[in-house]
Amino acid sequence: MLELSLQIALLIVALASLLSFYRLFVGPDLPDRILALDTLYVNTIVLLVIGGILLQSALFFEAALLIAVMGFVGTVALSKYLLRGDIME
Amino acid sequence: MSQLRRVWLPHPWLSFTLWLVWLLLNNTINPGHMLLGAILAILLPILTQSFWPESVSLARPKVLAKFLGVVLWDILVANLLVARLILGKKDHLQPAFLSIPLELESPLAISILANTICLTPGTVSCDLSADQKTLLVHALDAKQPQATIDEIKHRYERPLKEIFESCSN
Amino acid sequence: MEILFALSIAVMTAAGVFLTLRARTFPVVLGLSLLAYAVNLFLFAMGRLQVGLPSVINPVQGGYSDPLPQALVLTAIVIAFGMTAFLIVLALKAKAELGNDHVDGLHQAQDEMADPNPSPRASSKAKREIQS
Amino acid sequence: MNLLAFNLPIVALLPFLAAALAAYAAKFHRYAAAWVSAFATLVALGLLVPSIGQVFEGQTLIQSWTWLDQAGLQFSFRLDGLATLFALLILGIGLLVILYARWYLSANDSMGRFFAYLMMFMGSMLGIVLSENLIQLVVFWELTSITSFLLISYWQHRKDAREGARMALAITGAGGLALLAGVLLLGHIVGSYQLSDVLASGELIRNHPLYLPTLVLILLAVFTKSAQFPFHFWLPHAMAAPTPVSAYLHSATMVKAGIFLLARFFPALSGTDAWMWLVGGAGMATLLIGAYTALFKHDLKGLLAYSTISHLGLITLLFGFGSQFAVVAAIFHIINHATFKASLFMVAGIIDHETGTRDMRKLNGLIKYMPHTAALAIIASLAMAGVPLLNGFLSKEMFFTEAVSISQGSALAWIIPALVTLAGIFSVAYSLRFVHDVFFNGEPVDLPRTPHEPPRMMKIPVDLLVILCLAVGILPMFTVAPILDLAASASLQAPTPEYSLALWHGFNLPLMMSIVALGLGALLYFNRKGLIAAYERHQHIDAKHYFQSGLHGLIWAAEWVSTRFDKSSLQNAAAWTLFASLLLSAYGFMQFSSPLFGQRPLMAVDAVSMAAAAVLIFASLFTLIWHRHRLQSLMMIGVVGLITSLAFVKFSAPDLALTQLSVEVVTIVLLLLALYFLPQTTPKETGVSRLARDALLAIASGVGVFLFTMMVLSREFSTISDFFLANSVPGGGGTNVVNVILVDFRGFDTLGEIIVLALAGLGIFAMLQGLQLQPTQRFQLTKEAHPPILQTFSRLLLPLMLLVAVFIFLRGHNLPGGGFIAGLIASVALIVVYLANGIEWTQARLKIDMHLVIGLGLLIATATGLAAILVGYPFLTSAFTHIHWPIVGDFELASAIAFDLGVFLVVVGSSVLSLVQLGKLSQSSDTSPRHSEGAK
Amino acid sequence: MPFWFELLLSALVLLGAFLTLVGSIGLAKLPDFYMRLHGPTKATTLGGGAVLLGSILYFSQQSGEISLHELLITLFLFITAPVGAHLMAKAALHHKTRKIKRTLDYHGKQ
Amino acid sequence: MMHLPFLPLILPLLAGILILLLKPFGLAAQRWISFVSVLVLLGLNLWLLNFSLEVNPQIYALGNWQAPFGIVLVLDQLSAFMLVITALLASAALWFALRQNTDRLGAHFHVLFQIQLFGINGAFLTGDLFNLFVFFEVLLLASYGLLLHGGGRLKTRAGLHYVAINLIGSTLFLFAVGALYGILGTLNMADLAVRIAQLPASEQGVVAAAGLMLFVVFAIKAALFPVYLWLPNAYSQTTAAVAALFAIMTKVGIYAILRVHGLLFGEQAGALAGIHLDWLLWLSLISMLMAALGVVAAKALRQQIAYLVLASVATLMAAIAINSPNALAAGLFYLIHSTFIAAGLFLLAQWITQGRGATADHFISAPAMPKAILIGSVFVFAALAISGMPPLSGFMGKFLILQAALLHPQAAWIFSAILVSSLLIIIALARSGSLLFYNVQPAESRASEPQPLAGANAVLLLLASGLLLVIFAQPIFDLTELIANQLYQPQLYLRTVLEFAPLANPYKELVP
């Protein structure tokens, strides 16, 4: 049952990712796209965690952790770019 | 004593957090890692102290604990609420920008407030005024704006003020 | 799965190549980055694709994806990173010195580009012929 | 020590030494260069004398040293009759020219340079005639081209001198290259470059399939050097040289080098129809064209130049006849031409020197002003015309005789005698012109100077030469016969045939031809005015014009081709590169009949992978489609990176995923930093055809990569990786095989990799130093530089991320992670601080010179490797041990950790250095009203 | 693995996935940026939390000892998501990103 | 003794690191370290060359891991030969840079210089294909830094092209290495060669495709038609000392073709033997002519020299393509010549550029430069040498190559290309020399003040090769012949590399 649930969960999250990507694609404004990218990162984390359980591998953890960190930094940098252009000033 | 503490343990709460995080990272409580974690928990705040010069004092740990509990609960509720809102008809939503006058002064406290607002019912903190006195919040569905503001101020700002600012005031 | 993988690399490569052939520095940088991603995936796949194998020696679980290409890709990623960083800064330098971000620094008289001595420019061709 | 064992190379090389000495000596005294040169020439003559004795005794002297044996290259000299004759001409006339030049050159001319060039030229000529090794001969041959270039362009301020010199160099240089090829073929046929071997292999050579190309190549050298039609045109333009140079180059030396080659190779190459037609044809054409044109030149030296061409044609024609007697005649005429032509050039120089012009339309009646010179000129001219009692008559008679005898029995027997007679007529006419038009024919017109006799010493060389003309002409048997005999037999490599040098052979056809030539020549001359007018009415082929326009055509074509291909365009270069790689790899595959795909079973596809691939493909495509909106494109490439790392996770490569993720973010930050200074959009500026080309290349690359990937993935293979899996723990002390490969098995790659990274950081730093850049115009920006919430947050994040970095670092050896990823995480942590608080604020608190961090990192990594050397193992040999401490428990200590620390430091140092340097860019050039507020 | 535990895990994972989907649906469906911002910052974050909790339980059960490190990710997400949202909102406000007309602008009483 | 092959790497690396760490102590210290390092390297490499003549190839197993698992360095005669040339060139270039104060023009010159040497030496020594990639990247990045050193518009533009093209090249390299690994499962060159020799027919196509792609990569470095387009601007726009040092860079590409393709697709490779040779031959002949046309069309001296470099490199590659020990020996002989003379020309061009003031090295009439006769004489010497006119090294090299080409089926084409390009170059150099030195305006309007010809020793050292190669043709050709013969007997290399056993290590119990 767990296996099946995980498979379904994976599909659901994959669908979520596609929706996020759709937003990234249609925009319409830059903040929308940043938001979509940020969401895509989070979707990926969920995907990885579920995948980790499915493959019984604890090693997906680091990847998920790193995506959390890096996705955030990316979002900050992009937002800052919209705010100030110069992201390090 | 306090001099010594300021040098070696500039942010005790941070150190404690780091230690916990270390153990979590390694997913273990073996003594070697507890020791290594402790070393790192002391070392890293010292190394990064120049980036965090202000000292943080937590006046009321119990209030903090309670605050955290409330927030966690709210997150759960808020999320289900938002899920319903999202899945419901979007035409029924009444989005709003709310300006919340702030009583908090400590930047840390304001930041925590802003974060809390983001995580809890249907609100996202959008902008902090330049004088740090007003927080602009976007609500997904605020049919009674003042009530939302009041709730935020009551539920989150007050405990935060107690936690972070009671002794300095 | 392999076909899907190959198809993905192929599209990345095609997009990368097209961007690399653009006339402005920024798209070129993006194109080369895409190419780098593509080749890293390619290099990685050369150990053949494996799903769900452990990444550390694990006597219980057994099986292991080919580690050598992974090590190579790691090196390649780092090198590509350094190169990309260098190139984008160079693009900035080019923008600063050439006045625009065209890869050939055009939009200024082309003759001038070949001839840093601007004064005899008009007559230089004629002169050359006489002197030759 | 027997001097006679190595005098020949000394003779050839002495002039080069003298050249250096002359150049040096000229610094001390103006004429020292001349005396040094003359002395050296005398010494060379002296050195040669004893050997000449041996040659007269019938010996062929050969002096050889090894140079490059494997290549058949020897330093090898030969003195036989032919070489003796030429060496004597070169040295003898050289000496006279040196004396003459001593007085000829004006105060403005650099003596040192002149004599240095002249002596180098003399050495080169001697080298040609004395060479036994043919490659060595080619060396000297090309040296004459080079040194003659220097001599002709001696008056470098004159355009005609520069152009004439370059023309001569181009033509004779080309001939030299042909000679090299010809000699290589000859060596290939014979199996040796030694002249002795080549001359003994005539049959072999003539019957070899490569004979014709060999002959043509060598003749190209001959014809270019000796100014044979159609390569004759360079010679008149070489007259821009100072007259002593012309006297030397165009009488006895440079142009005779080609003739010398004909004489040299006669036994090896002659005796075929090809030889006869090629050599004879060129000679005949040259003879006629030269003689005809000479008459119409108003310039004294121009006349002499075409006369030279004509006489060279005559000699060539004689060689073309191919008979032994013709060779004797040819060699005889070589001697005679050298003497009278050298003296005539010197006379021309004297006239030029004393009157300031060489234009025969101005020069008239000079006999009154310079009778001595006139006498010399008249005698030499008559020799040139072939008047009896002068040397030119004798060889011309032999020439006519041969022309008659060669064509006997042929239906068109009259053609050759008729043509040579025609040439003789013109020859007489122009010789007459030289005498009459200059020394008689009324009074001079507008001479720049009042003419008078030159300094006594200037005439002595001419005196000597003219005496020689007379002596040979009157008493051939007592003067020229022995050396002629010697040279002819050397050239023929056989005993000289019977011939007679008598003045009187009875009243025969050749004499008839001479008389006709003299008579009709005189007639022609005295009717010259109408002829010249008629000549000048016609457009004439101006060889120089054609050469120059040919040269310009060449330059134009070169520019056309190069700029068509080398456009200094990156797009062009990149397209070619991609095209070449596609073409070659496709060709490589198709050369073999390997199946496209193998038999390895493929994995099944799952829905999530499909979704991920779809996102990846769309993201790649939209990176491309949106490339003109740069920020959007950048975000799309972020998605590509994200899915790429997901793929790494999916296919069991967590290390790669972590690395890719970290690199991804740092790259995006970097690109954002840069994008601030770049336009936000890319203009639409590419034409349809270019787009089509690029699309084609892109699609071809995509298809190629698809096939390439599938080719490999569908095949089984066996890899060395099993070794790593088996030995990662026992040999490397780590369970993360990827990391063990990185820091141990292939640690050297990693060292290289961090050096790349370090260099990137340092290079970026160097590039950005002093750079001024204005941000591009764009949307309104907020006033608030650093959002306080982010600021606050960054303070918490920094220690947390550093902790994660330490975590990743320490576990790397056994689990995914390692110094590189840890370094990137630490860098990102610092970047967040910079992002949140700004450069100024952060720099004030982070007082570490990142250069030193990089240096330290490299040092640690290297030192770790070197530590192994200290204990007797190769660089980077790892060591590890398991330690047990109370409380702490078991832990592993590995040298790889230290290495990884180096990696960590380099990564942090380079990333931060680059990013911060980039961030600072706006501060150095910030002219906009807004100011960084910094953190509170 | 007891059935109830498996059930619990399945529920957590599915709930997490579902919430994630809801977040993305919000992102895709809602009419302006500010409204879209709510989905990912809340639902997705909580969805992540649920799945991570499932992971914690699963791996703790598997290895026989408590495995809590997924908490870190949750924690991290809970901290970063709001900051990110805040910055994006700030950027959107600054860029005057379109908001739907019926959005209220309410300045609370002092 | 064991560490010998490693010394040419560790020396510049340590010097580079030391210079970086000593940055705060100023330029003088850096100069000293840099120069001493290069001199020691020269001595060391000479000794290594001498050493390599007497012994089998020396293997250095980095990390004590045997081939094909670990990375090994292989010091054989060819690599030692290349090391010596590099060190000689580096000495001259560095001397010139110091005398001309090139290192003051920007940051990190000496670090870049040393690491450049590290990268080049590494490329010559490594026996591992992927490690070769890494060293390529090291030497490329160092070269980027050096190329751009000092800054300037045209330099930046040339640098941008150079970097971008090389990035494409690196990508192609990875594709090729990846595919080779994907089929053959190994990275060590000797091991690759052995496995290629045993390759079943069904796999040959893929390996051939990868091998030719790799060939294109090396061709980019070696500057072969049609992928040489990065070179003319890069070489002509950078500072003289750097351009001089870069004379070795094209040879790195040639070396790679010799080493990698010579080994992998040598005679033992069966059906795959010599897959690159036809391309190499025809492309080098086209290159030669295109380069000669470029020489003719050049509008400035340094541009012309860059095309001369192209032409000489093409000649060298034609020699390699002839594919015989004789031709290779001739090619290696020519390699020495081409490297040093091209470098010397770039240094000379610096004097000329300095002496002509604002006119720089453009082929337009300018006031006479100071010391025109001296510089002009040196120019004539260098021009003769590079154009292959006797009696200098270029002639000797071309003669040897042509002689070796006689037996090749395409001899006629090789002869034509070499001779025609030589002629075009002679014509062009006569024209440019005449323009620079003869066609001058009166000296009153002299463009610049007479300056000492800084770095004359370097120019002298480099150009002296033009004569020394001729005078000592026999011993030098003996050497190159020895090297060529060794290269044509790869069995020794293969055996030495693959049978090399690492040191016994009691702490590690390895699984075979």
Ligand code: NA
């Ligand atoms: Na900035």
Ligand code: NA
């Ligand atoms: Na007259």
